[in-house]
Amino acid sequence: MHPRLTLALTLIEAVxxxxxxxxxxxxxxKRRLDAVGTFLVGFAxxxxxxxxxxxxxEHRPFYWVEHQTYVIVLFVASLFxxxxxxxxxxxxxxxxxxxxxxxxxxxxxxxxxxxxxxxGMPAFTATLMGVATxxxxxxxxxxxxxxxxxxxxxxxxxxxxxxxxxxxxxxxDHFDVDSVYSLIIxxxxxxxxxxxxxxxxxxxxx
Amino acid sequence: MHPRLTLALTLIEAVxxxxxxxxxxxxxxKRRLDAVGTFLVGFAxxxxxxxxxxxxxEHRPFYWVEHQTYVIVLFVASLFxxxxxxxxxxxxxxxxxxxxxxxxxxxxxxxxxxxxxxxGMPAFTATLMGVATxxxxxxxxxxxxxxxxxxxxxxxxxxxxxxxxxxxxxxxDHFDVDSVYSLIIxxxxxxxxxxxxxxxxxxxxx
Amino acid sequence: MHPRLTLALTLIEAVxxxxxxxxxxxxxxKRRLDAVGTFLVGFAxxxxxxxxxxxxxEHRPFYWVEHQTYVIVLFVASLFxxxxxxxxxxxxxxxxxxxxxxxxxxxxxxxxxxxxxxxGMPAFTATLMGVATxxxxxxxxxxxxxxxxxxxxxxxxxxxxxxxxxxxxxxxDHFDVDSVYSLIIxxxxxxxxxxxxxxxxxxxxx
Numbered sequence: 001m002h003p004r005l006t007l008a009l010t011l012i013e014a015v016x017x018x019x020x021x022x023x024x025x026x027x028x029x030k031r032r033l034d035a036v037g038t039f040l041v042g043f044a045x046x047x048x049x050x051x052x053x054x055x056x057x058e059h060r061p062f063y064w065v066e067h068q069t070y071v072i073v074l075f076v077a078s079l080f081x082x083x084x085x086x087x088x089x090x091x092x093x094x095x096x097x098x099x100x101x102x103x104x105x106x107x108x109x110x111x112x113x114x115x116x117x118x119x120g121m122p123a124f125t126a127t128l129m130g131v132a133t134x135x136x137x138x139x140x141x142x143x144x145x146x147x148x149x150x151x152x153x154x155x156x157x158x159x160x161x162x163x164x165x166x167x168x169x170x171x172x173d174h175f176d177v178d179s180v181y182s183l184i185i186x187x188x189x190x191x192x193x194x195x196x197x198x199x200x201x202x203x204x205x206x
Numbered sequence: 207m208h209p210r211l212t213l214a215l216t217l218i219e220a221v222x223x224x225x226x227x228x229x230x231x232x233x234x235x236k237r238r239l240d241a242v243g244t245f246l247v248g249f250a251x252x253x254x255x256x257x258x259x260x261x262x263x264e265h266r267p268f269y270w271v272e273h274q275t276y277v278i279v280l281f282v283a284s285l286f287x288x289x290x291x292x293x294x295x296x297x298x299x300x301x302x303x304x305x306x307x308x309x310x311x312x313x314x315x316x317x318x319x320x321x322x323x324x325x326g327m328p329a330f331t332a333t334l335m336g337v338a339t340x341x342x343x344x345x346x347x348x349x350x351x352x353x354x355x356x357x358x359x360x361x362x363x364x365x366x367x368x369x370x371x372x373x374x375x376x377x378x379d380h381f382d383v384d385s386v387y388s389l390i391i392x393x394x395x396x397x398x399x400x401x402x403x404x405x406x407x408x409x410x411x412x
Numbered sequence: 413m414h415p416r417l418t419l420a421l422t423l424i425e426a427v428x429x430x431x432x433x434x435x436x437x438x439x440x441x442k443r444r445l446d447a448v449g450t451f452l453v454g455f456a457x458x459x460x461x462x463x464x465x466x467x468x469x470e471h472r473p474f475y476w477v478e479h480q481t482y483v484i485v486l487f488v489a490s491l492f493x494x495x496x497x498x499x500x501x502x503x504x505x506x507x508x509x510x511x512x513x514x515x516x517x518x519x520x521x522x523x524x525x526x527x528x529x530x531x532g533m534p535a536f537t538a539t540l541m542g543v544a545t546x547x548x549x550x551x552x553x554x555x556x557x558x559x560x561x562x563x564x565x566x567x568x569x570x571x572x573x574x575x576x577x578x579x580x581x582x583x584x585d586h587f588d589v590d591s592v593y594s595l596i597i598x599x600x601x602x603x604x605x606x607x608x609x610x611x612x613x614x615x616x617x618x
Contacts, residue, residue: 028564034616036571037564055261055467056268062468065537072536079617124278125271139350144551146560148352152234152243159242204240205285261467262474330484331477345556354558358440358449365448410446411491 005180012187014070016107019100021046021074022088024141025081031145039078041141046074049136053112053129057119099195106190109134109162110169110183117173127166134162155203158194165190211386218393220276222313225306227252227280228294230347231287237351245284247347252280255342259318259335263325305401312396315340315368316375316389323379333372340368361410363403371396417592424599426482428519431512433458433486434500436553437493443557451490453553458486461548465524465541469531511607518602521546521574522581522595529585539578546574567615570606577602 024045028038047064054062064071077084092100112133116126135151135158142149151159165186172182230251234244253270260268270277283290294303318339322332341357341364348355357365371392378388436457440450459476466474476483489496500509524545528538547563547570554561563571577598584594 031560031565032618033560033564034567034618036616037561040564051468056257058264058266058470060470065533068534068536071540121271122274124274128277143349143352143555144561144564146352146555146558148237148239149243149350152239152246152350153237155240204242206238206240262463264470264472327477328480330480334483349555349558352558354443354445355449355556358445358452358556359443361446410448411494412444412446 009180012103012107015100016104017046017070019097019104020108020137021077022085022097023101023138025078025085027141027145029081029085033145035079035081037144038081039075041144042074042078042081043071044144045137045141046070047137048140049108049133050112052136052140053115053133056129057116057121059115059119098198099191102191102194103187105134105158105162105194106165106187108137109166109190110186113166113169114179114183117170123170127163127170130166130169131159131162135159155206157197157202157204160204161190161193161197164193215386218309218313221306222310223252223276225303225310226314226343227283228291228303229307229344231284231291233347233351235287235291239351241285241287243350244287245281247350248280248284248287249277250350251343251347252276253343254346255314255339256318258342258346259321259339262335263322263327265321265325304404305397308397308400309393311340311364311368311400312371312393314343315372315396316392319372319375320385320389323376329376333369333376336372336375337365337368341365361412363408363410364400366410367396367399367403370399421592424515424519427512428516429458429482431509431516432520432549433489434497434509435513435550437490437497439553439557441493441497445557447491447493449556450493451487453556454486454490454493455483456556457549457553458482459549460552461520461545461550462524464548464552465527465545468541468544469528469533471527471531510610511603514603514606515599517546517570517574517606518577518599520549521578521602522598525578525581526591526595529582535582539575539582542578542581543571543574547571567618569609569614569616572616573602573605573609576605 021042024042025038027045028041031037033041043064047062050063054060088097109130111130113126113130115133116129117123121129139149139151142151168189169182169186172185173179177185227248230248231244233251234247237243239247249270253268256269260266315336317336319332319336321339322335323329327335345355345357348357374395375388375392378391379385383391433454436454437450439457440453443449445453455476459474462475466472504512521542523542525538525542527545528541529535533541551561551563554563580601581594581598584597585591589597
């Protein structure tokens with residue numbers, strides 16, 4: 001892979017992980033959790049989806065064990081969560097957070113699908129595991145905060161966008177598109193699908 | 207095994223899985239979840255118990271990976287959940303659902319015990335894993351729907367019937383009864399125990 | 413190891429496991445769970461942390477599979493939970509329960525860290541897995557009882573004491589202190605840190 005592409009992917013990944021962790025921090029502050037709760041909910045939101053997938057696939061090491069730096073950054077950030085969140089809300093609009101979260105949804109779902117395929121899962125199961133990678137972090141966050149998970153009741157397409165993107169990835173894979181390009185195309189598809197359906201206020205059947 | 211017996215067992219299994227999934231669908235509708243939530247809660251109710259057991263035992267592949275058809279059927283059904291549930295409630299009485307659920311409890315608990323024994327678990331642990339196979343689906347359903355799990359507070363014998371049936375299975379196994387027959391006898395025992403205690407309104411100490 | 417030391421450690425372990433199980437029983441009674449719920453919540457509180465750690469590390473057999481006697485004792489105790497809890501509250505003060513729970517926190521966290529290190533985890537991850545061993549039992553207890561987990565919102569240092577003790581253990585390990593002694597010293601540190609911060613009403617930033 002071209003080194004600039006590698007750098008770009010690493011940056012996108014960092015944005016995605018931090019966006020998920022921040023959504024955990026925000027929920028933790030809303031529920032008045034302490035520093036321990038803020039860290040744990042942020043961590044679970046960022047890495048919960050991938051961890052569940054890896055447990056199901058018996059895949060090791062976990063991403064967060066191989067990339068401990070992210071965990072240490074989250075740990076430090078959670079100690080100063082009120083300050084971190086205040087600063088972020090001054091620097092970035094809510095829209096920026098929405099975009100960052102949609103990048104995370106895309107990247108995690110597609111990389112999850114790819115890992116499940118490599119582990120020999122059949123196509124339909126691989127897409128389910130991809131979507132689970134993208135959405136189970138938020139699901140665990142909400143279970144820990146004792147609310148019905150947003151992903152189960154928010155009728156705006158979220159898991160649905162991820163699911164469509166995972167099938168697009170399978171299709172590109174089927175036509176032997178280079179895996180880096182299919183990753184980028186399918187992730188971009190999920191990002192755009194999420195933003196467009198959100199903007200147009202599309203709703204799932206309820 | 208006689209082909210008719212195989213067919214009968216496959217049919218019983220399908221009834222059991224669908225009964226569990228429907229109990230997930232019903233709970234999901236009650237909590238006003240969307241199509242994603244309906245699918246996920248139905249899936250978790252039907253396959254959650256076996257998945258937890260397999261994770262604990264490091265047993266793969268999961269049942270639902272080997273039998274993807276069930277997952278696809280649940281997926282399609284969850285898209286039309288209101289219609290599916292309306293049709294079912296017209297075709298079957300509440301009593302039929304209770305019987306189907308009790309068949310599931312019996313079949314999942316006994317097959318769970320048998321898988322745990324094969325994995326080398328000691329007797330008491332094997333029965334616990336059997337009961338977990340039968341009841342953890344409903345437990346996950348209730349955690350996702352943000353209510354105290356029914357299995358923990360409903361004082362009517364449910365896990366208790368399963369537990370007794372698992373020990374009956376161990377006993378039959380000890381006396382070298384053919385495993386298909388012990389499976390059928392112990393499953394039937396759980397089914398009958400559940401229906402009789404339900405009818406007689408037996409209660410556990412509270 | 414000196415046989416008296418082995419006996420002492422076994423006794424400490426029994427105290428720790430029972431203290432955790434009792435905290436599960438108490439919460440279960442408070443939520444008016446039945447005998448099944450009391451057993452399951454007690455079991456999850458006592459063994460949940462170690463089980464999650466072992467699943468993450470692919471470490472088998474589980475402690476409770478190797479030491480079935482504990483599970484059987486919990487099973488019987490849960491059948492007579494009202495009587496058991498009444499008797500315990502007559503024999504022991506609330507302070508005694510607090511001390512027993514703090515012993516559990518220390519012992520589980522340090523032994524969890526040690527098992528994670530043996531499994532090849534890097535230092536920071538090992539301490540996280542140690543703390544998880546100590547606190548995830550209570551977290552699962554609270555999720556099952558449908559409340560926001562105490563560990564996430566109680567601003568009194570609990571996980572924090574465990575975390576500090578795990579790093580003390582790593583430090584002692586680094587200086588080649590015999591592992592039994594580092595276990596005892598670090599566990600004692602957590603016990604004392606928990607009791608002192610509780611007594612002085614120390615609070616984490618909120």
